[in-house]
Amino acid sequence: MIHWRKGIVTAIRSTRPGYTEVDVELDEALPGTDVRSIRAVAYTDAVGQPRVQDTVLVNVSALAKRLGTGGFGLIVALPDALPADPPEGPGHLVKDRYSPLQTMVLGVDDQESQHHSTLAEAENLESMPVVVADLHSALPAVIAGIRTVDPTLSVAYVLSDGAALPAPFSQAVAGLRDADWLTGVISTGQAWGGDLEAVTIHTGLLAAKHVMDADITIVAQGPGNLGTGTKYGYSGLVTGEHLNAAALLGGRPVGLLRMSNADARGRHFGISHHSLTPLSEIARPGMTVPVPDFSTLTEAERAEMDPDPDVVAEPVAGQLSQLQMHDLVDVDLTGLWDALRSSPVRLSTMGRKLPADAASFLAAAAAGRCAAGIARS
Structure with a gap:
């Protein structure tokens, strides 16, 4: 199930809180190739901070399978430079449960x-708008749209566990945080590494409202959407249930x-x-569905x-039925193009x-x- 390799860190490519990217020289080439030099990622809160010349144990399965995503x-471990034990403290939520890299966190x-x-008593979102997206790449664009109405609105992100589980993997989140x-x-389910940890989407949403005091919350999986080309076999299918969760909670x-x-x-x-x-088969009727007016x-x-986006006008008209x-x-797009171009992080979807x-x-x-219009109404 896992292609294991040992290697030596040869260079540090980049680093941000919780995440470091390095170059690694493997002791054995990738399967069926002569490739030994690879790019590798370390989640430093989990495995420690790699340094040049450190020995590392690496999961190279994505490279062995020639995956474009991931x-x-x-990096699974720094066997000669293990991090110190975490300090004693509260928290017993286990994430990535029963995998070799399960981690224990303090849940909100x-x-x-x-x-x-607060969360034991909270049962209502008090009409807070909850935008539910399939792809992580939508996150900065949603916030760009919010800011055209009111840039002072507080926006929280609830990370579901359909794709990348570690929150530090998202370069977009890091950039959006830096830009305020x-x-x-809030990382939910098996996802981890957010400012707050929660067991479910439901408690994640309640925490966004009652702990973070968010005006608007966006729910989306992390980078790395999984799809099989079948009707029900993709990780974004749960967006229907996430919409239902927001409705259930008011x-x-x-x-x-x-x-x-x-x-x-x-x-x-x-x-x-x-x-x-x-939207048509899982979400309960009555959801708000914005339709861009091109x-x-x-x-x-x-x-x-x-x-030109007008190339989809005819098929979209039929699909909306x-x-x-x-x-x-229907949403007027006036000013949104400039807002998107002002994004502090790179906008990219499916390459x-x-x-x-x-x-x-x-x-x-x-x-x-x-x-944002709902939030201000």
Whole structure:
């Protein structure tokens, strides 16, 4: 199940809180190749801080399988430089449970947490808007849309456990935090490494409202969406349940439409089936679903996009008929293109940057604008 290698750290490529990327020279080449020099990632809170010349044990399965997503090694241990034991303290939530790298954290809803009594009593989000997205790449675009309405709105991010589990893996989150676009991160389920840890999406949402005092919360998985090309076999399917969770708790669920005007795969062109399936079959009726109005784009803006988002107008019109059980809200896109271009972090989805898949980012920004309007109403 795991391709193991031992190696030596030859260089430090980059570092940020909880995350360090290095170059490693392996003692044995990757399977079926003569490749020995690889890029590898260390989650420093879990394995310690690697240094040049350190020996490392590395999981190289993603490289062995030639995966585009996750195409790097994962440092599992520094056998000659093990980190010190964590300090004694409260917390008994186990994440990545029963794997060799399970970690123990203090949960915001843990009995030992200072916030336990708050969450024991909290049962309502008090109409807080909750934007639910399939792809992690939507996160900065949603916040860009929010900020066109009111840049002072406090935004929390609830990280689900459908993709990357360690919160420090997200370069976007680090950049958004540095730019003060994001108030904080709550990692839920098996995910870990946020500012707060929670057992479920439900307690994560309640913590966003009652501990972080967020005006708006965004729920999305981390980087590394998993899909199999089947109707129900993809990690974003749970967005329907996340919308239901927000509704159950008295929030205002906002279902972000995953859209593309550039994806060559028919199931993702226009509105992706990754949005259509959970919204039409799993989410309870009555969700707010923002629909970007591409006719409100200027000619100057369109000139920067290739292809023009209008190429999806006809298929989208037909697809929306599947979502009539929800509250479909047309969103004016005026000013959103400039807002997206001002993002403090790089915008990229499935390897496509902003001009190459404008519909994707405009749909996400439209959801943010819609949620901000709800928050201010």
